[in-house]
Amino acid sequence: MITVVGSFNMDLFIEAPRFPAPGEAILGKNFRRAPGGKGANQAYAVAKMGVPVAMVGAVGQDAFGDEMVANLLEAGVGTRGVIRRDTVASGTAMIVLDATGQNQIVVANGANETLTAADVLANRDSFLRSQAVIVQLETPMDSVAATLRLARECRVLSVLNPAPFAPVTDALLHLCDWIIPNENEAAKLSGSEVRDAGSAAGAAVAIKLRSACPRVAVTLGANGVWVDTPEFTGHVPGFKVAAVDTVGAGDTFIGAFVARLVGGVPVREAARFACAAAAIAVTRRGAQSSIPTHGEVEEWLQRQG
Numbered sequence: 001m002i003t004v005v006g007s008f009n010m011d012l013f014i015e016a017p018r019f020p021a022p023g024e025a026i027l028g029k030n031f032r033r034a035p036g037g038k039g040a041n042q043a044y045a046v047a048k049m050g051v052p053v054a055m056v057g058a059v060g061q062d063a064f065g066d067e068m069v070a071n072l073l074e075a076g077v078g079t080r081g082v083i084r085r086d087t088v089a090s091g092t093a094m095i096v097l098d099a100t101g102q103n104q105i106v107v108a109n110g111a112n113e114t115l116t117a118a119d120v121l122a123n124r125d126s127f128l129r130s131q132a133v134i135v136q137l138e139t140p141m142d143s144v145a146a147t148l149r150l151a152r153e154c155r156v157l158s159v160l161n162p163a164p165f166a167p168v169t170d171a172l173l174h175l176c177d178w179i180i181p182n183e184n185e186a187a188k189l190s191g192s193e194v195r196d197a198g199s200a201a202g203a204a205v206a207i208k209l210r211s212a213c214p215r216v217a218v219t220l221g222a223n224g225v226w227v228d229t230p231e232f233t234g235h236v237p238g239f240k241v242a243a244v245d246t247v248g249a250g251d252t253f254i255g256a257f258v259a260r261l262v263g264g265v266p267v268r269e270a271a272r273f274a275c276a277a278a279a280i281a282v283t284r285r286g287a288q289s290s291i292p293t294h295g296e297v298e299e300w301l302q303r304q305g
Contacts, residue, residue: 001052002258003081003130003156005120005147006039007112007138008057009091010064011247011287017099028096035071036287037091037112038136038163041248044288045255045277046134047075051262054126056081056147057139058111058119060090065111071288081123085111091138101243101282107138107164115139117146124150131262132157134254137166148175157262161254162189173211180254181207186218194218197235200226217271219253221246224275229267236271239279239304248287253278256297276301 014028039057046053055077059065061084068090069079091110097103120143127133133151135144135158144160151158152175159178162168165185173179173189183194190206193199200218204226207216215229224238256277260270277297284290292300 001054001130002046002262003054003056003123003126003133004039004043004046005056005133005135005139005143006042007037007091007109007136008035008040008059008065008068008082009037009093009107009112009138010034010068011036011093011095013095013097013247015097019096019098019104034286034289035068036093036248037068038138038161038251040068040072041251041287041291042134042136042161042255043077044072044075045252045291046259047072047077048291049256049259049294051259052076052078054078054081054123054130056115056120056123056126058083058085058115060084060088060111061086062090064090064092075288078126081126083115083119085114088114095247097245097247101246103245103247105247109138112139115143117142119143120146121150124154127151127154127156130154130156132159132258134159134161134258136161136163137168138164141166141168141172145172145175148172151175159254159258161250163250170210173207173213176211176213178215178217178258179207179211179213180217180219180257182219182250183221196220197223197226201228204228217257219250221249225253225271227267227271232267234268236268236275238275241279241283243282245285245290246282248290249278249282251287252281252291255291273297273301276304
C-alpha cells in the first residue's frame with residue numbers, strides 16, 4: 001500500500017494557438033474541466049498501476065470537491081483521509097494549452113491551504129499500513145514536514161516531489177528517502193542549471209550532498225530521467241511520442257515509479273516503466289484521465305521492443 005499526502009485541484013482547460021502576451025486577449029477553444037492536483041493525480045496513478053493507495057488531503061464542501069473525491073473512489077483510491085471544509089472552496093487550476101501541448105497554469109489553492117500537521121498525524125494508521133508515502137509542495141509546509149516525520153517514525157519509505165517549487169530547509173530534505181524533482185526544481189535545489197542528463201547528474205550529486213538523501217531522480221520530460229542511487233546510477237531514456245497535453249505527466253511518472261518500487265522492481269526497470277507511463281499520458285488529454293493502467297504500459301513497452 002502507498003499513502004499520498006497532497007493536493008486536489010479541479011483543472012479548468014482552454015486550448016489556444018499560443019500563450020497570450022501580458023495584457024493581450026486571444027481566442028481559445030475546447031473548454032473543459034477535469035479532476036487534478038498533484039497529490040490526487042499521483043494517488044490516481046498508483047491506483048491505475050494496481051497498487052492499493054490512500055489519499056490524505058482537503059477539499060471544499062462544493063461540487064468540485066464532490067467530483068474530485070468521487071473520481072478517486074471510482075479508481076479505487078481510499079479517501080477516508082480526505083477532509084471536507086465548509087469555509088473555503090476546493091482548489092482550482094486554470095490551464096492554458098498551446099498548439100504544441102505545453103501549458104501555463106495558475107492555481108488557487110483553496111482548501112489545500114488548510115491541510116494541517118494535525119490532519120496528517122490523524123492518519124498514522126494509514127502510514128503504518130503503507131510501504132511508501134508520497135508528498136508534494138501544494139499543501140502547507142507544516143503538513144509536508146509532518147508527513148515526512150511521520151513516515152520516518154513509522155519506518156515507511158518517504159518520497160518528496162518538490163513541486164511546485166518552494167524553498168525547503170535542509171532539515172526537511174534530511175527526512176526523505178527519495179527526492180524526485182524535475183529539471184527546474186532540481187536546478188533550484190542544487191543551485192546549478194539542468195539542461196540534459198549530464199547536468200542532471202551534477203545536480204543530483206549536489207542534492208544528495210545537501211540533503212543526505214540516498215536516492216535522487218531528476219525527471220527530464222521527454223528525455224527521461226537521471227537516477228542516482230546506491231543500486232543504480234545513470235540515465236534512463238524517455239520515449240519519443242507526439243504530445244498533445246503534458247499536464248499530469250510528471251505525476252504519472254511518480255505514481256508509476258513508486259508503485260513499481262514497492263512491488264520490488266529494480267530501480268532502473270521501475271524508471272523505464274514510469275517513463276513509458278508518462279509517455280502514454282502525454283498522448284492523451286487531461287491529467288487523471290490520461291493516466292494508463294499497468295497493463296496498458298506493459299503492452300506499450302512490448303511494442304517498443
